[in-house]
Amino acid sequence: MISLYLRKFNDVIMEMRASHLNKSTSVISWIGFGLAMTVFLLIWAVNILVFNWMGEDAKPIAALYMLVILVGGLLGVLALIFSIIGLSMAIKNNTPRWIGTTGIIICVLSILSFFVPIVYAGIIKNKTIEVETPESISASDENITEDVTIQIFRGGRIRCINNHDSSNTVVGNMNTSDYDFEKQLANWIKMNKVDSSTGIIVNSTNDADYSDITKVIDTLNKSGISKFKLSSSLTPSDYYRR
Numbered sequence: 001m002i003s004l005y006l007r008k009f010n011d012v013i014m015e016m017r018a019s020h021l022n023k024s025t026s027v028i029s030w031i032g033f034g035l036a037m038t039v040f041l042l043i044w045a046v047n048i049l050v051f052n053w054m055g056e057d058a059k060p061i062a063a064l065y066m067l068v069i070l071v072g073g074l075l076g077v078l079a080l081i082f083s084i085i086g087l088s089m090a091i092k093n094n095t096p097r098w099i100g101t102t103g104i105i106i107c108v109l110s111i112l113s114f115f116v117p118i119v120y121a122g123i124i125k126n127k128t129i130e131v132e133t134p135e136s137i138s139a140s141d142e143n144i145t146e147d148v149t150i151q152i153f154r155g156g157r158i159r160c161i162n163n164h165d166s167s168n169t170v171v172g173n174m175n176t177s178d179y180d181f182e183k184q185l186a187n188w189i190k191m192n193k194v195d196s197s198t199g200i201i202v203n204s205t206n207d208a209d210y211s212d213i214t215k216v217i218d219t220l221n222k223s224g225i226s227k228f229k230l231s232s233s234l235t236p237s238d239y240y241r242r
Helices: 002-053 059-093 098-113 116-125 181-191 210-222 236-240
Strands: 148-152 157-162 170-175 200-205 229-234
Touching (some): 002 059, 148 210, 200 210
């Protein structure tokens, strides 16, 4: 009789211990899953902002993305650790493994999600630039006179050259990152008497940022100029010539 009671008592203890282990395993796995999902949603919330701001001033979004990398990286490491520990305990205790496995999968997807905006930006940058203006001169038209050249270099460096007056070539240097860039370019256009009858070449390097090119074109359009030729024959060393 005593041995029977002892056996039942031992069974109860074992069940309590197994239940405790199962709960511990479940808690650890769920913590890993929760952290992983938080990081994943945080990254994609910022990715959506990046997609909406693509082509505009990149400084604010770059700072935000660095913050997400720091915070998301720390939480992601914790999520991965908890998920691996939870999965290991689930295998050992023969409990459901899907929570820990899902947490690990989400961690991997979060890492891949960091690179989505970089790939997307590369695709946009490599696209052919098309300017839809009703009076624009085709890039294949070689009859245009090069009265004014607006050169666009990497880093937002802009150089405007007035070739109309051969005795006094006027050069204007500016940068698209300047807070009053549009005003500077518009003033240069006005001072050099550039209008729709002026032969204008907008020339850029192959590594010039797409957003810098669009800023120049937008300023030209706002100044009443929709007739120009686009080119991408510049090299970085051309900035130091003339």
